[in-house]
Amino acid sequence: MAQKKVLSDQKLVFSSDELQKLGFSYYQISKMVEQGKLFRLNKSYYENAGFAGDMNDFYYVQAFSPQGVVCLLSAAVYYGLTTFRPDSIDVAVQPKAKISTQPESQRLSLHYFSSKRLSIGVVTIIESKNTFKIYDIEKTVVDIVSNRNKVGIEETKEILTNYLARQDRNINKLYRYAEKLSCLKILKTYLEVLV
Numbered sequence: 001m002a003q004k005k006v007l008s009d010q011k012l013v014f015s016s017d018e019l020q021k022l023g024f025s026y027y028q029i030s031k032m033v034e035q036g037k038l039f040r041l042n043k044s045y046y047e048n049a050g051f052a053g054d055m056n057d058f059y060y061v062q063a064f065s066p067q068g069v070v071c072l073l074s075a076a077v078y079y080g081l082t083t084f085r086p087d088s089i090d091v092a093v094q095p096k097a098k099i100s101t102q103p104e105s106q107r108l109s110l111h112y113f114s115s116k117r118l119s120i121g122v123v124t125i126i127e128s129k130n131t132f133k134i135y136d137i138e139k140t141v142v143d144i145v146s147n148r149n150k151v152g153i154e155e156t157k158e159i160l161t162n163y164l165a166r167q168d169r170n171i172n173k174l175y176r177y178a179e180k181l182s183c184l185k186i187l188k189t190y191l192e193v194l195v
Contacts, residue, residue, distance in 0.1 A: 005024060007022075007032075007038075007048055009051060009053070010128045010129045010130075011048060011053075011128070011130055012047060012051045012060075013046070013047055013048070014045070015063075016043075029046070033046070041063045042063065044063075045062075045064075047060075053127075053129075057089055058089065058132040058134070059132060060089075061091055061132050062131070062133075064108055065099055065110075067093065068097075069093075069122050070089065070091060070133065071092040071140065071143055072111060072143055073086045073151060073155065074090040074091075075143075076141075076159050079137045079140060081140070082162065084158075091108050092113045092117075093110050093112060094118060095114070097110070116181075121135045121138065122134075137169075138169075141160065141174060142181055142183060142187065145160070145187050145190060148186075156190070160191070160194055164194060174187070
């Protein structure tokens with residue numbers, strides 16, 4: 001008797017490639033969509049209807065922007081640097097990157113970063129069987145300072161104040177990122193006012 005293939009209830013989003021590696025044919029995938037076990041997000045990604053893990057909207061980012069990195073206010077919220085709650089997920093992408101379909105449940109706000117800015121400070125977070133890319137805390141702070149006019153001066157000040165209050169802050173790393181991304185002068189000005 002053939003062994004029955006089962007989707008993990010701890011993974012929210014599957015790519016069609018992942019489903020095939022698990023042994024599901026295109027026919028079986030279509031059947032699971034018909035039965036309501038999977039919801040089609042777009043041509044290549046599916047949401048697991050039987051997901052029983054802790055929900056995080058960042059898990060959807062890979063489905064709509066596989067190279068996208070959670071950034072700016074969304075990353076600041078993740079690190080507990082701000083009380084502000086954005087109404088969309090901030091995602092850094094390459095210039096000219098496009099998203100064919102926006103998720104129904106969560107809007108993505110695209111920010112076009114240069115290749116250099118896009119590649120610095122990326123970390124992959126793994127929660128149970130789910131992953132997403134986000135900038136580390138120092139890169140997040142530098143990006144906030146660089147985009148202070150877009151983010152808001154009050155939010156920028158709050159984020160910097162909360163970052164400075166952290167025990168695990170790394171000012172040397174913060175300065176290195178700021179220097180690489182040409183915003184060391186403005187960062188130092190902010191820090192002098194706050195310290």
